Amino acid sequence: MAPSPSPRKSSTSGGAPAPTARRALVLGGNRIPFARSGGAYAHASNQDMLTAALDGLVARYGLQGERIGEVAAGAVLKHSRDFNLTREVVLGSALSATTPAYDLQQACATGLESVVSLANKIRLGQLDSAIAGGVDTTSDAPIAVSDRLRRALLDLSRAKTVGQRLAAASRIRPKDLAPATPRTSEPRTGLSMGEHQALTTAEWGITREAQDEVALRSHQRLAAAYDAGFFDDLVTPYRGLARDANLRPDTSLEKLAQLKPTFGLGLDVPATMTAGNSTPLTDGASTVLLGSDEWAAEHRLTPLAVVVDAEAGAVDFVYGEDGLLMAPVYAVPRLLARHGLTLADFDYVEIHEAFASTVLTTLAAWESDTFGKERLGLDGAFGTVDVDRLNVHGSSLAAGHPFAATGGRIVATISKELHLRQQRDGGTPRALVSVCAAGGLGLTAILEAA
């Protein structure tokens, strides 16, 4: 193990060249099986699930009572009482109570962003160890009171005189008492994510058959990975679930073809997106253990992968310039250019399957000469990814997609795969991870075998 010099040391040596950041390693991961909304975790809270995933990680890597540098995690749908969710989870876990924590949130990129942020702190020498995580429940989603009722109640609490109290209370109307459930639509367009993706799907002419094939492959590969024991050291059973509840190992193109389209029904092309080739609402949590080379050696942990770099992106979807979920299409070429890499240099490409068509429209944009020239500013098409390298152990269509937990699932899965591949074939296998998110956001990262 040859640690590179820490920034602190080299900064004392005067005019030395900019210090090389040390490596941030993925040392392991643990998640609970993902459940369908209203299923096995119907009454489990975000705190319950994230604690279960974290305690599973702690048990797996012998971290009981350990002070970890920092734990960062988040949830997309969060109760206001969970303002300090991650710290509360740490306090309820087997980690030392002196482990600091913070919450973060970047829609569906939350999990990957927690990995990236903490990895950067490790690279800077601020942290020696860290745990990234994410959790979401659509079963135990927060329900708020209406804005009118909320304002009236707040005015009521501030009222000093009987007159003021009466005035505030008299503003409350029966219809104000109806609860406000969290909206799944984009605030600026009023369209749901599926409706947005249906526009992109139509624009790129993605067929129903191609989408169903992506879904089928996801189920088959995830089922095969479970059968091969790949997830034995990545998943801790919880509340009676040992595998992702959404997984349908016996699904087929025939079965998928029978499902009625659910998105894009009002467009002038046939609707192609169904419940089978879209991710379902899901509950679950995931965690990723990160550390420096020194910390890994001290704790006798085998480094799986290096978090090399990351690039966030965003698209202007509000005026229809780009599809809502197309930000990674732009972020990845920038990320790869920074490292002098092309898509052909990657052994694995993980594209989060928000919808089967998200994967297909991303690939179509990268394969398009016109898009490469006009939108990406390249000489031609960006490149191609064949299915042998793509989502090799299945992805969100099969596993489900508890929003903030997906990034941790992908990073832990592909890090283990990179490590196994290196053990088998040598070299330094490399993986690209791409996650699209609400608000036209995207986050992408490069990992390579450690």
Place this chain on the structure above:
Amino acid sequence: MTDERPVVLLPQVPPLGGSYVRGVAAGGRLAVERRLGRAGASLPALAYEVAGVRPDAEHLTAYQHHVGESGSDRLPAGFVHVLAFPLATALMVRADFPLPLVGMVHLANRVEQHAPTTLVEALDLHAHAENLAPHRSGTAVDLVTEARVDDRLVWRGVSTYLAKGVRLAGRPADDEPRPSFVPPVPTGRWHLDAGTGRRYAQVSGDRNPIHLSALGAKAFGFPRTIAHGMDTAARTLAAVGPARGDAFVWTVQFAAPVLLPSSPSVRVARDGDGFGVDVWHARSGKLHLTGRVDPLR
């Protein structure tokens, strides 16, 4: 089984629903028999057992949320008590049980958690009564409950109850005075609203009227509903949290009931290898309960 008593194997955990009705009836019968000098002065010499009890995930989650435990698949020690308690109650409502169930006061509770037990393990539960003993205010008895997984003892609980004013076993030899309590610096405060008793009754199945309604509480001499002893005890264990480890002894002595609603002061602090816990009335300084959680040796 370590116990010599004959075992009655029940097909399932008896429902608690009718226990208090039967308990009231049995209490009336006992009062008559005592007046006639015919009441028994010994405990039923048998144990009740149920094999293969599978905890329910929803039930576990509801319990964990109520007492403030993490939503782990591990069963909190107080949850095992909830699972085993109906067996003890079934013993206490037997015609040959010498003390009345209703109106009994929970004096103390001791639980040994020998190994963690989880949602996916089937529990073999056991209950018997022992130690019928004189107390300065009546007669005390220990209800012993045990949980085994694959013939391995994982959990053992001893709940000591007092039947006030019932003199079966004579007077205590020495009436030692209670140690006086000086409130320490609190580390926290609980906020127990008026519905706390009803909600614990839901998650525990223990529908003692003193926890359910003011009327029920008044019938037994309490001005308002009172928090369930095992609810407050479970909150002390939850307050210690994961630092309790895998194997521990959790003891609680109940001093005075918590009248609801209440915001008692709490101190949970390291003491030696374990933790000491005190819960007292924030204004009067009167002790509600005191306890310890120590590593099991």
